[in-house]
Amino acid sequence: MAGGIVTTPTRFGWVLVIAHNSSFAAVAALPAPLLSMHAEDTTMCGIVGLYLKDRTLQASLGALFAPMLIEMTDRGPDSAGFAIYRDPVGENQTKFTLACDDPETDWQALDTDMEKALACNARMDVQGDHAVVVTDAAAMAAQAWLAESRPLVRIVGSGRSIEIFKQTGLPKDVAEQFKLASAKGSHAIGHTRMATESAVTTAGSHPFATGLDLCLVHNGSLSNHNHLRRKLERDGIVFQTENDTEVAAGFMTWELRQGRSLHQALEAGLMELDGFYTFCVGTADGFAVVRDPIACKHAVLAETESWVAMATEYRAIAHLPGADAARIWEPEPHRIYTWGHVH
Amino acid sequence: MAELDLKEIGVRGVNAALQASPVGSNEQDWLINNPMGQHAIACGLDAPLKVKIAGHVGFYCGGMNQQAAITIQGHAGVGVAENMMSGQVWVTGSASDSAGATAHGGLLVIEGNASSRCGISMKGIDIVVGGSVGHMSGFMAQSGHLVVCGDAGDALGDSIYEAILFLRGKVSSLGADCIEKEMRPEHLVKLAELLDAAGIDKNPASFRRYGSARALYNFDIDNVDAY
Known part of the structure; x- marks a missing residue:
C-alpha cells in the first residue's frame, strides 16, 4: 500500500x-x-515517552511525565495507560503487573496461594485494579500457575523493572488512580486512546507487553491485523482482544522469541505491518520510536542534556525543563530511533 | 511592541487580540510569549502586522495568513502557514510535515529542515528551506516555488503541476511525472530573488530545477491502470 x-x-x-x-x-x-x-484516526490517539539521561531527575519522573500524558487528552479521552521502569528486582526474581476486571479480586489470597503452590516468595503491591507482584518463582511456572488458577487475571507486563498500568477513562483520572505524579523511575512511555479498531476496554488499552521489560504503544491503525493474528495464533501467540496493536505486540513477541534483536524485530515489523503507525517501544533501559513509510501519524522528538522525549505533539513536551532550548525534530519514516542500550 | 502571554490568555485570546488590531494603529508589532507548542497560533490574520512568537509552536501556525509577517523563533509543527494567501511566515528552527500546504501566496522561510510533504498542493506560495525536505515534498504542487538548499526525500514532486522546484542537494527519488528541467536565465533571476528574500547566501547556479513532464495532464488509455 x-x-x-x-x-x-x-x-x-x-x-x-x-x-x-x-x-x-x-x-x-x-x-x-x-x-x-x-478519517477519524488519521488525527487521533496520543503517545508520549520520556527517558531521563540525568539520574538526578529520576525522583521526579512521574511529576514530569504525568503532564505529558494529560496534555494528550484531546487526542485520546477513552482510556490511557503507561509503562514505568523503576525499582529493578534481583536476577532471580520477576516482576509481574497483573490486572483483573473483577473489583472483588482478592489479591492477598492470590499472593498467599502463589507462595504455597510454587513454594516461592511473592511480594504484592496493589494499585487500583492492578497489582504488582515480585516473585522468585520461575517466570514460566508463575505464568502457568496464574493461567490455571486465576484465569480472569491478566498479566499486563513482566520483567525486572517494567510496571504497566492502564484503564478506561480520562488520562488525568488514570494517572491519579495509579499515582503517576509521585512515581520515581528511569523512563516511561504512555498512551491516550481514541478507539477506532476495537472496543474501549482496559484490556484494549495500551501499552501492550511484548516480552520481558518490553512494551509497545501505537498511534494509528493496522489494516492487516486479522490476517497476521490468525498467522501468529497458529504459531502459538495468544491474544486477549480484537485490538490491532495487540497484534503488533504479538508480532514483536514472536520475532523476539525467534532470537531476533529488538532492532531486527522492528525492522521485520516495518516489512510485515501494513497500515498507519507511529510506535514507541519501551525497553529495559530506554525506548525506540518507529514510523511507517508514509508517516502521516504525527511524531516529534526532543532532546536536551538531561532527557529525551517523544510525543505525538510537541505541546506534550513544552512544559519539560529546558524544552525551549531542546533540539527538536520530526523522526523520519521507516527509520528506527533508539535510546538506551537496544540491541 | 505589544506583548501577549499565551499561557495567560490562551490561543483564542492571542488570536482575537491580533485579529482585532485596528488598521493603521501603532499596535502593529506583537510579541507572543509562552507559545507552549499550542496549535493554530496567529491564524487568520489579515493586516500588515509583525508578529514574533518566542518559542516552539504546534500545528497550523500562521495558517490562512494574509499580509502579516510572522516569525516563529523555534520549531513549527504540522502545516505551518497552510493556506497562506500573502505575507510572510519565517521559522528559525525546523518544521514538521506539510509546511505551506495548499498555500496561495506569500513567502515561507524555514531556516532548518522541513519534514515530509513540504509544499503539498501549493498553489502559488514561495517556500525557501535552508536545510532538507522529507519525502513527497511538492506533491501535486500547482504553482509557486519551492527552494531547497539541502536534499530532498523520496518521490519529490509526485504528480506535480506547474510549481517550480529548485534543489541544491541530492534527491532520493523523483515522483511520478516529475523531471529535471533546464535552468534558464529567468529561473536564475527568480531563484536569486528568493534566496535574497530568505537571507541565504548561495549561488543560484548551484541549484537544479525540477518540474512537471506534463505526461499526466491528459487521459491516456495506456495509463488506465494507474488511475
Missing part, C-alpha cells in the same frame, strides 16, 4: 479529495477510499 501511494499517479482521485479538504494536507495525500475508512 505504501509504495502504491508514493509511485502510482492516481491524480484524479486525489484532486477530488483535496478540493474538499484543503486545510488538511496530510489527509489529502490519501486516496479517497482510505480517507473515508480512516
Whole structure:
C-alpha cells in the first residue's frame, strides 16, 4: 500500500479529495477510499515517552511525565495507560503487573496461594485494579500457575523493572488512580486512546507487553491485523482482544522469541505491518520510536542534556525543563530511533 | 511592541487580540510569549502586522495568513502557514510535515529542515528551506516555488503541476511525472530573488530545477491502470 501511494499517479482521485479538504494536507495525500475508512484516526490517539539521561531527575519522573500524558487528552479521552521502569528486582526474581476486571479480586489470597503452590516468595503491591507482584518463582511456572488458577487475571507486563498500568477513562483520572505524579523511575512511555479498531476496554488499552521489560504503544491503525493474528495464533501467540496493536505486540513477541534483536524485530515489523503507525517501544533501559513509510501519524522528538522525549505533539513536551532550548525534530519514516542500550 | 502571554490568555485570546488590531494603529508589532507548542497560533490574520512568537509552536501556525509577517523563533509543527494567501511566515528552527500546504501566496522561510510533504498542493506560495525536505515534498504542487538548499526525500514532486522546484542537494527519488528541467536565465533571476528574500547566501547556479513532464495532464488509455 505504501509504495502504491508514493509511485502510482492516481491524480484524479486525489484532486477530488483535496478540493474538499484543503486545510488538511496530510489527509489529502490519501486516496479517497482510505480517507473515508480512516478519517477519524488519521488525527487521533496520543503517545508520549520520556527517558531521563540525568539520574538526578529520576525522583521526579512521574511529576514530569504525568503532564505529558494529560496534555494528550484531546487526542485520546477513552482510556490511557503507561509503562514505568523503576525499582529493578534481583536476577532471580520477576516482576509481574497483573490486572483483573473483577473489583472483588482478592489479591492477598492470590499472593498467599502463589507462595504455597510454587513454594516461592511473592511480594504484592496493589494499585487500583492492578497489582504488582515480585516473585522468585520461575517466570514460566508463575505464568502457568496464574493461567490455571486465576484465569480472569491478566498479566499486563513482566520483567525486572517494567510496571504497566492502564484503564478506561480520562488520562488525568488514570494517572491519579495509579499515582503517576509521585512515581520515581528511569523512563516511561504512555498512551491516550481514541478507539477506532476495537472496543474501549482496559484490556484494549495500551501499552501492550511484548516480552520481558518490553512494551509497545501505537498511534494509528493496522489494516492487516486479522490476517497476521490468525498467522501468529497458529504459531502459538495468544491474544486477549480484537485490538490491532495487540497484534503488533504479538508480532514483536514472536520475532523476539525467534532470537531476533529488538532492532531486527522492528525492522521485520516495518516489512510485515501494513497500515498507519507511529510506535514507541519501551525497553529495559530506554525506548525506540518507529514510523511507517508514509508517516502521516504525527511524531516529534526532543532532546536536551538531561532527557529525551517523544510525543505525538510537541505541546506534550513544552512544559519539560529546558524544552525551549531542546533540539527538536520530526523522526523520519521507516527509520528506527533508539535510546538506551537496544540491541 | 505589544506583548501577549499565551499561557495567560490562551490561543483564542492571542488570536482575537491580533485579529482585532485596528488598521493603521501603532499596535502593529506583537510579541507572543509562552507559545507552549499550542496549535493554530496567529491564524487568520489579515493586516500588515509583525508578529514574533518566542518559542516552539504546534500545528497550523500562521495558517490562512494574509499580509502579516510572522516569525516563529523555534520549531513549527504540522502545516505551518497552510493556506497562506500573502505575507510572510519565517521559522528559525525546523518544521514538521506539510509546511505551506495548499498555500496561495506569500513567502515561507524555514531556516532548518522541513519534514515530509513540504509544499503539498501549493498553489502559488514561495517556500525557501535552508536545510532538507522529507519525502513527497511538492506533491501535486500547482504553482509557486519551492527552494531547497539541502536534499530532498523520496518521490519529490509526485504528480506535480506547474510549481517550480529548485534543489541544491541530492534527491532520493523523483515522483511520478516529475523531471529535471533546464535552468534558464529567468529561473536564475527568480531563484536569486528568493534566496535574497530568505537571507541565504548561495549561488543560484548551484541549484537544479525540477518540474512537471506534463505526461499526466491528459487521459491516456495506456495509463488506465494507474488511475
